[in-house]
Amino acid sequence: MVLPNSDLIFNKIDECDTITIFGHVRPDGDAYGSAMGLKLAIDMFYPGKKTFAVVDDTWGVPTRLPKATKPNSLPIETIKDSLAITVDTPTVARLGDPRAINAKYLIKIDHHPLVEHFGDAEFVDDSKCANALIIADILYSRFPVISPDAAECLLLGILTDSGNLRFTTEADAFNKAGRLISNGANIKEIYDTIYASSLSNLRLKNKMLSQLKTKGKVAYCIFDLPWLKSLGQKADDIAPHVNLIGFTSECPLWAFFAQYPDGSYRAEFRCNGDYDVSAIAALLGGGGHRQASGATLANRQEVLKAIDLLAVAKPSPEDQD
Helix, strand or coil: CECCCCHHHHHHHHHCCEEEEECECCCCHHHHHHHHHHHHHHHHHCCCCEEEEECCCCCCCCCCCCCCECCCCCCHHHHHCCEEEEECCCCHHHECCHHHHHCCEEEEEECCCCCCCCCCEEEECCCCCCHHHHHHHHHHCCCCCCCHHHHHHHHHHHHHHCCCCCCCCCHHHHHHHHHHHHCCCCHHHHHHHHCCCCHHHHHHHHHHHCCCEEECCEEEEEECHHHHHHCCCCHHHHHHHHHHHCCCCCCCEEEEEEECCCCCEEEEEEECCCCCCHHHHHHCCCEECCCEEEEEECCHHHHHHHHHHHHCCCCCHHHCC
């Protein structure tokens, strides 16, 4: 845990006219919600500042909320003259816009296990189930109330990274969720967006389930490129829906593998609370959290290796009697 005094962040915001906030590649709701929640809060409390949240679109974001700035669309001069803040991003290689490191001052805020130091200051707490919780802590250390849109973005981050609070027993996550709702976050709007579906989506899920296989303790699906093309889908469309095959009593671990045009595979690993997939992801060059991790695998042989590792996984030592 590396948590300097949050006054540092506010002092740097006071000093800089421009603030740029960066999320990671292939963002999830936590990366997007953390970046946009912080941006919207700064807009409220520092109306004279030019603030940009630089992160790609992702699923689950209510359409009513303001949109982020696309990576690589800001002029480099804007970044160089800014205070940059990276969120939910453990390494430089994972930055959605690597130009963030060119800022005149860089602050890293993250909740992944610390594997790489970068920036001028770091706020890292891997005990938090979502990066948005750290952002909320920092904001509430200075301001008693934040704007409804900022609160909704942060709530989106907490809910999506904790599996709608299913993957955590952290009291602070529940407390912060309640506080954000009291600040105007519309939890119904978030849930309606996350769980929005259609008959075509149901038919696609049926086809995805047709690829289901099991080995040992793991349930998995491999989506090769021809299969994806036949349905007009891409790896990044399919992989995030890994929980479609999760939470069965027979298989406490589950995984999706979806192939990119270059032959590599996006891998998403999940497990119930008795296991830890982050160590397996790390062995494969990836990373993430105890119950939700991922990696990019070079070829099908690497996919099969991942399945073998998951199939024989043992419960985490702290969960064994």
